[in-house]
Amino acid sequence: xxxxxxxxxxxxxxxxxxxxxxxxxxxxxxxxxxxxxxxxxxxxxxxxxxxxxxxxxxxxxxxxxxxxxxxxxxxxxxxxxxxxxxxxxxxxxxxxxxxxxxxxxxxxxxxxxxxxxxxxxxxxxxxxxxxxxxxxxxxxxxxxxxxxxxxxxxxxxxxxxxxxxxxxxxxxxxxxxxxxxxxxxxxxxxxxxxxxxxxxxxxxxxxxxxxxxxxxxxxxxxxxxxxxxxxxxxxxxxxxxxxxxxxxxxxxxxxxxxxxxxxxxxxxxxxxxxxxxxxxxxxxxxxxxxxxxxxxxxxxxxxxxxxxxxxxxxxxxxxxxxxxxxxxxxxxxxxxxxxxxxxxxxxxxxxxxxxxxxxxxxxxxxxxxxxxxxxxxxxxxxxxxxxxxxxxxxxxxxxxxxxxxxxxxxxxxxxxxxxxxxxxxxxxxxxxxxxxxxxxxxxxxxxxxxxxxxxxxxxxxxxxxxxxxxxxxxxxxxxxxxxxxxxxxxxxxxxxxxxxxxxxxxxxxxxxxxxxxxxxxxxxxxxxxxxxxxxxxxxxxxxxxxxxxxxxx
Numbered sequence: 032x033x034x035x036x037x038x039x040x041x042x043x044x045x046x047x048x049x050x051x052x053x054x055x056x057x058x059x060x061x062x063x064x065x066x067x068x069x070x071x072x073x074x075x076x077x078x079x080x081x082x083x084x085x086x087x088x089x090x091x092x093x094x095x096x097x098x099x100x101x102x103x104x105x106x107x108x109x110x111x112x113x114x115x116x117x118x119x120x121x122x123x124x125x126x127x128x129x130x131x132x133x134x135x136x137x138x139x140x141x142x143x144x145x146x147x148x149x150x151x152x153x154x155x156x157x158x159x160x161x162x163x164x165x166x167x168x169x170x171x172x173x174x175x176x177x178x179x180x181x182x183x184x185x186x187x188x189x190x191x192x193x194x195x196x197x198x199x200x201x202x203x204x205x206x207x208x209x210x211x212x213x214x215x216x217x218x219x220x221x222x223x224x225x226x227x228x229x230x231x232x233x234x235x236x237x238x239x240x241x242x243x244x245x246x247x248x249x250x251x252x253x254x255x256x257x258x259x260x261x262x263x264x265x266x267x268x269x270x271x272x273x274x275x276x277x278x279x280x281x282x283x284x285x286x287x288x289x290x291x292x293x294x295x296x297x298x299x300x301x302x303x304x305x306x307x308x309x310x311x312x313x314x315x316x317x318x319x320x321x322x323x324x325x326x327x328x329x330x331x332x333x334x335x336x337x338x339x340x341x342x343x344x345x346x347x348x349x350x351x352x353x354x355x356x357x358x359x360x361x362x363x364x365x366x367x368x369x370x371x372x373x374x375x376x377x378x379x380x381x382x383x384x385x386x387x388x389x390x391x392x393x394x395x396x397x398x399x400x401x402x403x404x405x406x407x408x409x410x411x412x413x414x415x416x417x418x419x420x421x422x423x424x425x426x427x428x429x430x431x432x433x434x435x436x437x438x439x440x441x442x443x444x445x446x447x448x449x450x451x452x453x454x455x456x457x458x459x460x461x462x463x464x465x466x467x468x469x470x471x472x473x474x475x476x477x478x479x480x481x482x483x484x485x486x487x488x489x490x491x492x493x494x495x496x497x498x499x500x501x502x503x504x505x506x507x508x509x510x511x512x513x514x515x516x517x518x519x520x521x522x523x524x525x526x527x528x529x530x531x532x533x534x535x536x537x538x539x540x541x542x543x544x545x546x547x548x549x550x551x552x553x554x555x556x557x558x559x560x561x562x563x564x565x566x567x568x569x570x571x572x573x574x575x576x577x578x579x580x581x582x583x584x
Contacts, residue, residue, distance in 0.1 A: 041312060042098045045349055052348060059347035060355020062228050063106050063338050067093075067356065068363050069234040070338070070386065072254065072371060073379040074109035077178065078117040078330050079127030080136055082254055083368070085109050087262040088329035090360045092320040093353055096332070100316025101309035102297040103350030106338035107320050111387050112174050113289050113333045115181075119422035120281035124274070135278065136330040137267045142282035143331050144321030147290060151314030159294070159310075162287055165406040166431030168395050169413030170288070170424075175390045177421055178383065185252075185380035186210040205244070206251050209237055210377030217385035226344045230382055234374055242373040252376040257368040261361075265328035284425040289333035293317055296339040303343065337386055409434045446481030448494045451511060459511065459571065471578050473504050478511040483522035483549065492525050496532065507581060508533060509541040509574065518549045523556045534564050539581075541566050543574035 046052065067089045075085030089108035096107035117136055118127070125131035150156060184192050188207030189200065213233050220229030240246075247253045270278075293313055301308035317334070324332045342352060396414075399407040409431060417427025451459040452467025459478070460467065470476045475498045481487040499505055518526070533540050545553075545567065553559040561567060568574040 055346035056351040057355055059342050059345035059352040062345045063342045064356035064359025065231040066228040067108050069230050069382055071109045073382040074114045078114035080330055083257040084329040086364050087327040088324050088332050091327055092324040092332045094357045095323045096316045096320035097350040097353040099319050101312040102300045104300050104347045105296050105334040106342050107334050108332050110333040110335050111178055113331050115174055115178050116285050117330050119424045122422040134267050137325045139282055140321045140325035140331040143285040144318045146286045147314045147318030151311045154311045156310035156314050163435045165410035166413050166435050169410035170417055170427050173414045173417035175387050178387050182380040182383050185377050206377040209375040210381050213378045213381035237378045238370050238373040241375050254371050254374045259368050262327040280425050284428050285331050293334040296334045296336050443486040446487040446490050448479045451476050451478050473506040475505050476509040480514045482517040483515050484519040485521035488522045488525035507539050511543045513544040516546050518552050527558050539564050543568045
């Protein structure tokens, strides 16, 4: 079958279902499908959306994502981080749960979905690499703290949020018992049997206890009635340009963060499956899932790392497992929504907290500190700005991106240039760091570990000019050019200026190990015509022999 057809319809490359294959797919799909239902309801509450939209976001978007993605074993649907971004982005623009809030959330799903589809079709997946690991670490740790903080009042049985709790601390002891008991059960189940969908059992038992004890009648907050049946086709109402502009930055952040969530799962999936990860195809699949979620009247979706891991552990081999989980969610939506009516909201908070607490990793900052102080500072500032700017969390990502790009630009503008000397082990190393003698009298031998382009060329020129000015006895300059793998117009111009300056002083320029792409550009520009003051060598050994002979003469 033509590869172009596979790009448009990746599911055509799926293996044919066999009895042996479907046995594992059925169990994995059943496990994930049962887990995503209570999680979807809990995450919808986190996003400020009607609770049934969490189930909507777990059904058709998951189906579209698995059909048009390359990573077919990922569980797509509501995730805590994306739902937090939705809630924080819309705070102050509308009332949570209101028709206006729903309309804005649908627009966020549409905008972020269109961005991802566009990036995927243009094969611009590499653009997402601008979000470095320290930025992502700082943001996700801050988001985890904010999610936990937002769930604590409901988990502990308080009748109000933080503001009301501090002003009038009223506690429903039964709600606190449901919340803390459910959290303890989920934590213990994850430790003892991580493959078992304990959240289904916990939610089911809590619903039964709540109904039997009359928890709702005694004033306890429960999920309440959920709309039964399939989602209707939702067409968002048009927004004024100002409102649409206010959603662009949050939509861009959701696009970046949600796909980085996908990448963390997809890389594990591709490594275990022994195939290359197609990030552009996954961008298309994830984007189409968000668009489908929008027309279902729900919010942006993403890939859940925990559910994807459970899918792998349960034995999923292909996308057939996701099709099974979609059927499970469909049956639950049609038949089981009355059961969810009695689930205490403190239990939903416990589901969110249990899913999030494991992502809190303060040791990640200590590891960053050991690797790089600058990157540790980038991660820490991202964390601080994200927390302090709540609910406008995107400022944390923007701050981290700017710090990361500035650090990258600083490194490119300040390349590593060293004077080399011969180490006792036979290698060429930093002469001043290792206290080595010069390679030869009257010789300045250097190496630049960077490309010779507009960012680094001036530094190379300055290093040679300063050394020649400080050491009048220098008659030879040797550039070990193996690390230089690219040159641009600025690099060619600066290289020509270096040749002219050295030639004016009667200094010979030696170049060792120049790479073919760089050599081709310089020859085309007429800057590599060999003569008495320019000598080229292919290897370091040839260079060392020639320099030694020069020193003897």
